[in-house]
Amino acid sequence: MAESHFKVSVVIPAYNEEAVIEPTVRALSSALATAGLAYEIRVVEDQSSDSTWAILSRLSAEIPAVKPIRNHGKGGYGLAVRAGLSSFEGDAVIVSMADGSDSPSDVVAYAQALADGYDCAFGNRFSGQTQVQDYPLVKKMLNRAGNLLIAYLTGFREYRDFTNGFKGYRRHVVETMAPLISADFNLTVEMSVKAVLSGARAKIIPNSWRDRDGGVSKFNVGRLGPRYLATIAYCVLGDYIRRAGARERKSTS
Secondary structure, eight states: OOOOOOOOEEEEEEOOTTHHHHHHHHHHHHHHHTOOOOEEEEEOOOSSSSSSHHHHHHHHHOTBOOOOOEEEEEESSHHHHHHHHHOOOOEEEEOOOOTSOSSSHHHHHHHHHHHTTOOOEEEEETTSSSSSEEEEEEEEHHHHHHHHHHHHHHHHOOOOTOOOOOOEEEEHHHHHOOOOOOSTTTTTHHHHHHHHHTOOOOOEEOOOEEEESSSOOOOOOOHHHHHHHHHHHHHHHHHHHHHHTEEEEEEEE
16 A cells, blocks of 8 residues: 555666656656655756756756756666666656656556565566667677576566666665665666565566667667676675674574
8 A cells, every 4th residue: 555645766777868868758747747656756867968957957947846856976777777876856866868768557556566665676677578679689698698697696587677777666775775886777687686685575577668859879788798797796696794603693592
């Protein structure tokens, strides 16, 4: 049963997204408002050289729930998301993309799952129940292999889309992830693996995906492969070190 007064925050990193950010934000705001959800859209402008910030400033004046901030530290997807995670106001947070690849209706489904009490809402692009448009074949093959490895290492075998950045988390789950250290897209793996290893209860939601309508993708498989592997090792070994040798607390009663 959904909690009363539940508020969801949507964190969106944005770097040079002038071509797509306005329709993305408008569609998302409309979907959340229509669903009757209390929400904020916290777009993190990541040192863009185009008019992304000007567009966000105009949108925030028109739509009070749009609350853009700037990432004043080093740039990068992971660092921008972390800036949003350090400042969001909701009871839960959903990380989504600026390019419109994530469906607003799926954001609403995530928010409703989190409001119903799930610790996490994990999207699955490859369940066969939704549309995935124009996903590159080589990227998909590497994705499937990598996610199979993560599922095996974490023991969460029923889930095969850890690298999907489009996920939702309750505030207390985000707090258990500290410290987050990833600066790039590997943050998506760090967050989801840490959540699973913490014992968080996740609802798996088939989600649609389509290629961006404009602008340039910042994702590069060749660059990110080693970072993903290092991140997986860091999370799994860190969890092992924390648990190794620990004994259950004895009852004092």
